[in-house]
Amino acid sequence: xxxxxxxxxxxxxxxxxxxxxxxxxxxxxxxxxxxxxxxxxxxxxxxxxxxxxxxxxxxxxxxxxxxxxxxxxxxxxxxxxxxxxxxxxxxxxxxxxxxxxxxxxxxxxxxxxxxxxxxxxxxxxxxxxxxxxxxxxxxxxxxxxxxxxxxxxxxxxxxxxxxxxxxxxxxxxxxxxxxxxxxxxxxxxxxxxxxxxxxxxxxxxxxxxxxxxxxxxxxxxxxxxxxxxxxxxxxxxxxxxxxxxxxxxxxxxxxxxxxxxxxxxxxxxxxxxxxxxxxxxxxxxxxxxxxxxxxxxxxxxxxxxxxxxxxxxxxxxxxxxxxxxxxxxxxxxxxxxxxxxxxxxxxxxxxxxxxxxxxxxxxxxxxxxxxxxxxxxxxxxxxxxxxxxxxxxxxxxxxxxxxxxxxxxxxxxxxxxxxxxxxxxxxxxxxxxxxxxxxxxxxxxxxxxxxxxxxxxxxxxxxxxxxxxxxxxxxxxxxxxxxxxxxxxxxxxxxxxxxxxxxxxxxxxxxxxxxxxxxxxxxxxxxxxxxxxxxxxxxxxxxxxxxxxxxx
Ligand SMILES: O=P(O)(O)OC[C@H]1O[C@H](O)[C@H](O)[C@@H](O)[C@@H]1O
Numbered sequence: 001x002x003x004x005x006x007x008x009x010x011x012x013x014x015x016x017x018x019x020x021x022x023x024x025x026x027x028x029x030x031x032x033x034x035x036x037x038x039x040x041x042x043x044x045x046x047x048x049x050x051x052x053x054x055x056x057x058x059x060x061x062x063x064x065x066x067x068x069x070x071x072x073x074x075x076x077x078x079x080x081x082x083x084x085x086x087x088x089x090x091x092x093x094x095x096x097x098x099x100x101x102x103x104x105x106x107x108x109x110x111x112x113x114x115x116x117x118x119x120x121x122x123x124x125x126x127x128x129x130x131x132x133x134x135x136x137x138x139x140x141x142x143x144x145x146x147x148x149x150x151x152x153x154x155x156x157x158x159x160x161x162x163x164x165x166x167x168x169x170x171x172x173x174x175x176x177x178x179x180x181x182x183x184x185x186x187x188x189x190x191x192x193x194x195x196x197x198x199x200x201x202x203x204x205x206x207x208x209x210x211x212x213x214x215x216x217x218x219x220x221x222x223x224x225x226x227x228x229x230x231x232x233x234x235x236x237x238x239x240x241x242x243x244x245x246x247x248x249x250x251x252x253x254x255x256x257x258x259x260x261x262x263x264x265x266x267x268x269x270x271x272x273x274x275x276x277x278x279x280x281x282x283x284x285x286x287x288x289x290x291x292x293x294x295x296x297x298x299x300x301x302x303x304x305x306x307x308x309x310x311x312x313x314x315x316x317x318x319x320x321x322x323x324x325x326x327x328x329x330x331x332x333x334x335x336x337x338x339x340x341x342x343x344x345x346x347x348x349x350x351x352x353x354x355x356x357x358x359x360x361x362x363x364x365x366x367x368x369x370x371x372x373x374x375x376x377x378x379x380x381x382x383x384x385x386x387x388x389x390x391x392x393x394x395x396x397x398x399x400x401x402x403x404x405x406x407x408x409x410x411x412x413x414x415x416x417x418x419x420x421x422x423x424x425x426x427x428x429x430x431x432x433x434x435x436x437x438x439x440x441x442x443x444x445x446x447x448x449x450x451x452x453x454x455x456x457x458x459x460x461x462x463x464x465x466x467x468x469x470x471x472x473x474x475x476x477x478x479x480x481x482x483x484x485x486x487x488x489x490x491x492x493x494x495x496x497x498x499x500x501x502x503x504x505x506x507x508x509x510x511x512x513x514x515x516x517x518x519x520x521x522x523x524x525x526x527x528x529x530x531x532x533x534x535x536x537x538x539x540x541x542x543x544x545x546x547x548x549x550x551x552x
Contacts, residue, residue, distance in 0.1 A: 004359075004498050005366060009065035016061065017324055020053045024463055025429050028055055042310045043296045043481035044472040051429045052317045052397075052465045053325065062316040063306050069496045071306070078491060079302060081107040081263070085502035086360050092502045093261075094268035094487070095298050098291040098480070107263055119259050119273055126238070126258075127279045127287075130199065131172050138232035141196045147176045147189060148277040149215045150203030152348060153266025154240070155179040157483075158203075158277040160345040161270060161290065164338040164479055167407045168282050175281040178219075181211040186218055195226040195236070202239045203274055205266050207246035210511070216250065240273040265502050267349045268487060286476045293480025301488045311488030314399075314467065318489070319496060321397040321465055322371050330371040331389065333378035335402035335421040336474055342401070343375035346486055353490045353501040360500050369497045378402075379420055389428065390460050397465040400425055401482075405473040421468075431462020 004010055028034055029050070038050035038059075054062070078084050081091040096105040096112055104111040129135035133142045148158055159177045162169075169175075176189045200223075202216045216237075223236055230251075239252040242260045258273030270278065271291060279287035301311050321327045332343035354370030375381065378400060389396055402421045406414040432440075437458045441451045471478050494501030517538065520526050524546065526538045 004069065004496065007065060007068045009061050009068050012061045013058065013065060013320075013324055016058050020055075020058060020320075020325060023053065023055070025051055025053050025465065026462065028053075031056075038313075040308055040310060040313070042300050042304075042485075043293060044475075044478045045310070045481060045485070046468075046470040047310050047313060047485075048468040048470075049313050049317050051425060052321065052467070053463070054317065054320055058320065059316070062320060063312070065319075066306060066312065066316070066492065066496060069498070071312075071492060071495055074495050075302065075491070079105075079298070081105055081112070085263075085265075085500060087500050087503045087505070088262075090502070091263040092265065092268075093263045094265065094271055095294075097264065097271035098294040098298065098484075100292050100295040101299075112261070112263075115259075115261075123258060123273055123276060123279055123287075124284045127276070127284045130280055131283060135199075136235070137196045137198070138229075138235040139196045141194075143173070143199045144197040145174045145176060145193050146199050146201060146277055146280045147178060147193070147219065148201045148203055149178050149186075149212055149219060150201075150240075150274070151179040151209060151211045152352075153269050154203040154205060154209075154212065154274055156267075156341070156345045156348050157270025158275060160339075160341040161275070161278050161479065161483075162281050163341050164474060165278075165282055165286065165290075165476055166338060168286050168476060170283065172283075173280050175277055177277075178215050179211065181214050183218075186215050190219070190222050195223050198223075198236060199280075200237045201276055201280075202237060202241075202247075202250070202252065203276070204240070205242050205260055205264070205269065205274075207239070207241040207243040207250070210515070213250075220251075238276070240276055266504075267352055270483070282476070289476035290480040293475075293477035293482075294484035295480075296477070297481040297484035297488070301484075311485055311492055314485065314489040315492035315496070317397070317465070317467055318371060319493060323367050323369075323497070325395075326368075327395045327397050327465075328368055328371055329394075329396050330373055331381075331396050331398040332373060332375035333381055333398050333400050334375075335378045335400065335417055336407065336471070337377065338407050338474055339401060340377055343373065345483075347373045349486060350490050352504045352507070354494050354497065354499065355506065356497075356499040356501075359498040365497065365499065367497070369499055370493070378424065379417060382420060382424065386424065389464065390431075395464055397467075398428070399467045399469060401469045401471070403471040403474050407474050425466045425468055427460060427462070428464035428466055429462055431460035431464075432458070434459055 035050050039046060039048040078092050079095055081093055083089050084092050091107045093105060097116055099105060099113065102113060104113055130143050136142055155177060162175050178186045178189050200219050204212045220233060223232055233251055234253060234256060237252050238256045239247045240258045240260060241247050242262055244254065244257060247257050258276060260269060260272040260274060264272050271294060275287055301309060306312050318330060332346050334342050350373045351370055356369055357364060359365050389398065400421055402418055434455050437455050438451055441454065490501055520538065521542060524542045526535055526542060528535060
């Protein structure tokens with residue numbers, strides 16, 4: 001048994017499960033102050049968690065559990081640069097990257113703020129040079145297109161943010177992303193580009209990731225295939241990495257390399273030079289606004305009491321719904337078109353962080369940890385999977401995210417969009433019972449036999465938990481705060497579950513096997529030490545390719 005489950009608050013929460021499952025969420029609103037108690041405004045974001053099966057006593061016990069897990073002490077340990085990534089023996093300091101207060105942050109006795117600020121300054125100088133046309137391509141032409149080559153944490157953050165803040169872009173730079181090793185992606189991106197005007201940002205913390213290295217090589221070949229000589233690489237390639245040796249071996253000079261550090265996890269790295277494409281696309285000032293928003297949220301997380309602390313609230317609703325009530329997936333549903341890629345971004349952030357099954361000591365945990373994060377734009381989801389949310393027999397807690405002001409106002413659209421936001425959260429909680437269905441259908445003149453036949457199909461049980469997040473407006477600063485809010489949620493959950501949220505050993509085995517398998521596919525000689533299924537599938541693939549004459 002893990003120690004966490006022995007804590008008095010954990011045990012008290014266990015006792016509350018039955019009541020929570022039997023009490024309709026709607027009945028909790030008999031307390032006229034419920035909305036005021038369970039909503040708060042932080043950094044232009046209104047967060048409402050009142051539509052959760054959490055009564056006052058449960059909420060207090062959840063807070064108590066966080067305290068009994070030394071949440072505040074462990075939060076301070078993160079901000080103070082202690083090695084909380086225990087399996088890799090590293091600090092976890094994405095918060096230092098956006099420390100706009102510039103107070104010192106020590107890692108192993110060394111203040112890291114000077115190196116962070118130095119790198120930010122290099123980014124600013126470079127971004128301004130590219131955007132103002134002082135940095136030009138090898139043939140003297142202005143750079144018009146930036147292609148970020150990276151995957152996972154070296155792709156999802158910049159990809160999501162540039163999409164979210166498109167209305168803030170000034171059209172000086174077009175931005176493109178290549179992450180997949182499927183040749184179609186890079187082929188499609190390169191097809192429309194003029195090599196004389198392209199800047200490639202090769203983003204890889206390790207600079208060993210196979211997909212990224214393959215795409216970078218293809219990009220370099222493409223550049224060389226134009227009339228350029230090899231010196232062109234210097235003007236058309238920059239790198240972001242913590243592995244200077246590998247960057248040099250690839251042929252990118254040190255002065256064209258932006259640094260990141262081992263205490264920045266890939267999925268928390270958009271605040272570092274991994275954010276270079278964001279700054280190139282939007283301008284450095286907007287990038288700084290993004291950092292400022294995240295810093296503001298950091299201050300809130302550090303300084304506000306746990307009872308009124310937004311990241312705590314998000315984390316505790318998930319903890320209760322998932323670990324205690326057994327609702328193990330969570331939908332992220334933006335009603336804000338620019339946040340189209342937000343659920344994909346959070347999928348990596350949360351699932352790679354908290355998809356773990358042993359505690360920090362390596363002992364198997366006897367409870368469910370990270371949720372399955374999924375979702376897409378809510379309004380599109382309504383016409384696809386909301387049936388499941390309303391009437392499926394698995395309950396999926398959901399976060400609804402919308403804005404007061406549209407990023408791109410078009411007459412008559414925004415109220416319609418948000419009417420759906422409110423309607424869906426209301427329907428998910430309140431549902432509709434047999435009496436109301438009967439009344440409805442009777443008013444429509446349906447025969448009573450038909451009504452009774454249809455009633456079970458039309459009942460919505462309701463009682464589906466949701467959080468609502470309403471932004472004033474999706475600005476760079478508010479987006480920074482929103483991302484940091486979820487980052488801290490992840491940290492809190494990992495702390496209570498007593499897992500290491502900052503490693504990702506689970507992605508290694510597949511990578512190693514792929515490396516071993518590749519030569520077999522290339523040579524056509526499939527080894528017989530694979531399991532039977534895999535060997536036969538590989539053999540089929542090799543044989544089919546031979547038969548179509550497509551062995552490369
Ligand atoms: O930045 P890189 O070193 O290329 O890593 C890119 C990504 O790939 C890895 O497999 C990890 O799962 C991710 O956490 C990481 O963000």
